[in-house]
Amino acid sequence: MAFFGNPASAQQDATAAAGQNEIRLGMSADFSASARALSIELYRGAMAYLTAVNEAGGVNGRQVVITAYDDRYQPDLAIQNTLKLMKDDVFALFSYVGTPTMIRTLPLLRMRQAEHFLLFFPFTGADASRIPPYDTFSFNLRASYDQETKGLVDHFVAAGRSRIAVFYQADAYGRTGWAGVRKALSQHGLAIAGEATYRRGSPYDQSYDGQVAVMERIKPDAIICIGTYPACAGFVRDMRDRGVDGPVATISFVGSDAMLRLLSNAEQKSGKDYTSRLVSSQVVPSYQDDTMPVTREYRAAMDRYRDALMPPDSLLYPGGKTEGSEYAPLPYSFISFEGYLNAKMFVAILQRMGADPQRAGLAQAALTLGELDLGLGQKLSFGGATDRRQASDQVYYTVVQNGQFVPLKDDDWEAWSKR
């Protein structure tokens, strides 16, 4: 279940010999179960940046490596992994994946606050890491789910779609999105039109007819999905198969590229249209947008390191690789782009800490980083008068065109109006 280090083989030996010459980050994520594409791509994106940094000599002469453990998107395993990472004496916890796992982990950081373990840039927009009592134990780069769902609701309502239903994962993640939609609707004097849930870990292949039947009864103007790519893709497939053709929105955690891959494959098999009328909110801009220098930089790094960025098989296939279980990495994705930005931001903080960085000084270094442009064309910062722990508030919207997600501009929402 455990893997020490950097996927670049030349650096694995150095990783195994943890010591003064490296800064080790600890990551707990689902590398082998239902949400593995999210974790693998986030890891690959982070490693694309760190590999380049390490090749250039590291940060103040130190290599930055990741120790990753598989939690299979299960909160209890995430806690066990965090305890192991604390025992490993990692410098910081980094890019955890998932709301239910993070929510259960934060109290552990609080219990052991004297050891100054902090969680940097978890791949979740849940409020738990943004509000007391746990806000001081984490730093977030991305916008929150509240901001994503509010944006979607505002746009749908403006387009005359006021009967909004929610399809969500029956856990803390789903509840976060549900609460965000509810809050956003209440600001328009509206309520959730109806809801359907699915169990965490539900695969793409299972039937979602029960959930679709709920939606058929409700007849919403739009559905916002708070889920992961296998369940959301399965739900969209079954909806379209049963002739329910209303707009469906997903939020960033879904893993829109992985969802699109499943739906595109299904389209090829059935000849049906599964990818129209899909909108996905993102917390990073389109990686195809060449107006931002960081997108070119990201794509170049992903192209350069490619397969070397993959976590080792021992992490991905704990029970051994079997036919059909092999993960095919995406050349680029919103998630690996987010991982890349996470690593870039963290390295920027490390660079401020000098030659002998101490865990106890990490929060202060982040809070005094000042305004930083990672190449997104926007200034990011922590701290300030409100002791801000979230760097970006930006939410982007994308739709599928020609088999890929492309930006949906504000004017384009007109096409989503209820007729």
Place this chain on the structure above:
Amino acid sequence: MRIARFYQKTLFGVFALMGLILVSTSIIYVHTVDRQLTDYFLNSSRAIARAIANSDSDLIVNQNYPALQSVIDQYVETPGISYVFVVDGEGTIIAHTFVPGVPDEIAADYKSDKDTYDRTLAGMGSFSEVTAGIIGGQAGRVHVGMDKGYFALQVQTAIGKVVYLLTIIFVVSVLVTYGLMYQVSRPLHLLGNFAWHTLSGEKHSAPAANQLQPLLERTDEVGELGRLIRKASREGA
């Protein structure tokens, strides 16, 4: 292996008494276990509902629904707990564990201040649902649903084990009693044959000498009776 006829009635009486004890014990046990285990499961559910209502009232009041959901997700892993849902002070279900959604039967009836509900949910089964008020019911109620099928199975398993044990004891007792009765009645049977053979004119096969001799040497009533029969036969001869 025959038993003397006059002992057969005694044996029947003993078996009937034992059967009566077995049945009455089982009935009392079934009743007691059923009541106690049912109470135990309901009390456990009630304790869970109270624990959520009391310890997590801050989460509810502060509308920290994800953290609340995380809490109820943990409780629903408890064996027998089928569902948990939390209703806020305005009567909205703010967290639940249902998939693919809140059942229609619950959506139609969950807003009262009742402590218990007896529910049958389509496609799910029968449930005993207990509730606990959050801040005296002002901030809402926590509902915990116990699967009746689960605790019926637990009760049946517990009862089944005891009835199984009692049945084994009954069968062993019957065999042992039968064996003992045989041991008591067999010498009388032999003595009867001996008496018929020596005292009556009818043709009766005499017990073998190796069977008769130990009887005549016994110091108990059987021995005395045997010796008396022998004496009577000699005097008659």
